[in-house]
Amino acid sequence: MARRRKGRDIHGVLLLDKPTGLSSNDALQKVKRLFQAKKAGHTGALDPLATGMLPICFGEATKFSQYLLDSDKRYRVIARLGERTDTSDSDGQIIERRAITFTQAELELALDKFRGPIKQVPTMFSALKHQGRPLYEYARQGITIEREARDITVYELLFIRLEGDELELEIHCSKGTYIRTIIDDLGEMLGCGAHVIYLRRLQVSKYPIERMVTLEFLQQHQDDIEFLTHLLMPMDSPVQDYPIEHLNEAQGQDILLGRTIRLDSEDKSEQLVRIYADYNGQQQFLGMGLRHHSLLSPKRLICPDEIHSDKE
Numbered sequence: 001m002a003r004r005r006k007g008r009d010i011h012g013v014l015l016l017d018k019p020t021g022l023s024s025n026d027a028l029q030k031v032k033r034l035f036q037a038k039k040a041g042h043t044g045a046l047d048p049l050a051t052g053m054l055p056i057c058f059g060e061a062t063k064f065s066q067y068l069l070d071s072d073k074r075y076r077v078i079a080r081l082g083e084r085t086d087t088s089d090s091d092g093q094i095i096e097r098r099a100i101t102f103t104q105a106e107l108e109l110a111l112d113k114f115r116g117p118i119k120q121v122p123t124m125f126s127a128l129k130h131q132g133r134p135l136y137e138y139a140r141q142g143i144t145i146e147r148e149a150r151d152i153t154v155y156e157l158l159f160i161r162l163e164g165d166e167l168e169l170e171i172h173c174s175k176g177t178y179i180r181t182i183i184d185d186l187g188e189m190l191g192c193g194a195h196v197i198y199l200r201r202l203q204v205s206k207y208p209i210e211r212m213v214t215l216e217f218l219q220q221h222q223d224d225i226e227f228l229t230h231l232l233m234p235m236d237s238p239v240q241d242y243p244i245e246h247l248n249e250a251q252g253q254d255i256l257l258g259r260t261i262r263l264d265s266e267d268k269s270e271q272l273v274r275i276y277a278d279y280n281g282q283q284q285f286l287g288m289g290l291r292h293h294s295l296l297s298p299k300r301l302i303c304p305d306e307i308h309s310d311k312e
C-alpha cells in the first residue's frame with residue numbers, strides 16, 4: 001500500500017527570491033516545510049551562487065511547471081575579467097590568468113556576436129544528462145563528454161558597466177541558455193578569460209518582479225499559514241502565455257474525462273491552449289489541451305476535485 005503524503009493540499013506558485021549559497025532544492029525543501037505543503041517542485045534550478053526569481057509550484061500547479069522551464073528568462077550578471085575558472089564561475093578553481101587588453105570598441109563588437117539566435121555548447125558543469133547521469137558528475141571526476149551545440153536566442157544584451165576587471169551585463173534569453181557559458185565564451189573572445197562572480201535572475205516568463213518574496217520574509221510569517229497562502233500566484237499562471245479556449249460546463253466535463261471534443265469554430269493551426277470552463281458562472285481552469293482544426297484534445301489536466309478550489 002502506497003504511503004500517504006503528509007501536508008496541506010495547496011495549489012499555486014510562489015515567486016521565491018532565492019538567496020545565494022543555497023541550492024534550488026534546499027530552497028524548495030525549506031519553503032515546502034514553511035507552507036506545510038503536501039506537494040511542491042521548483043521550475044528551473046539556479047546555481048548556489050545565483051540569487052533571484054525561483055518559481056515554486058505547489059499541488060496541481062506542479063503539473064504545469066514544464067511550461068515555465070520553457071519560458072524566457074532575464075538575468076543581471078557581473079563577470080570577473082582576466083581569470084578563467086573550471087566551472088566558469090567563482091565557485092570553481094582558477095585555471096588561467098591573462099592580461100586585460102581589449103578596447104571598448106572591441107568589447108562592443110564582441111557583445112554583438114552574442115545577440116540574436118546563436119549556438120551554445122552547454123558547460124560540463126550543468127545538469128544535462130549523459131547516459132542517465134548529469135554532466136557535472138562527470139566533470140567532478142575530470143571526465144569531459146562531447147556536447148552538441150544548441151540553438152538559443154539572446155533577445156537583449158545590455159551593457160551596464162565596465163570598471164577595472166568587472167563587467168556587468170543584463171541578458172534576456174530563451175530557455176536552455178547558460179549565462180556562465182556566455183561569460184566564458186565572451187572572455188575567450190576578448191582574449192583575457194572571464195568568469196561569473198554575481199548572477200541574479202530578475203524575471204521568469206512575465207511574472208511580476210514585485211511579487212518575489214525572500215526566505216527570511218516567509219520565516220517571519222511562518223505562523224500565519226493563511227497569510228502565506230495569499231502570497232501564491234494562481235495555479236494557471238505558469239501557462240499565462242498560451243491562448244485561451246473557453247468551454248461550457250458539459251464540454252468541460254468531457255475534457256476532464258479525457259475525451260476529445262468538437263468545437264463550434266475551426267482553426268487550421270495546431271496549438272497548445274489553456275482550457276477554462278464555465279461552472280456556476282465562474283471560469284475555472286481545467287488544464288492544457290491541443291487544438292487542431294475544430295478538435296480539442298486534453299494534454300495535461302488538473303484533478304477534477306480541485307476545479308472549485310483554484311486560487312483566484
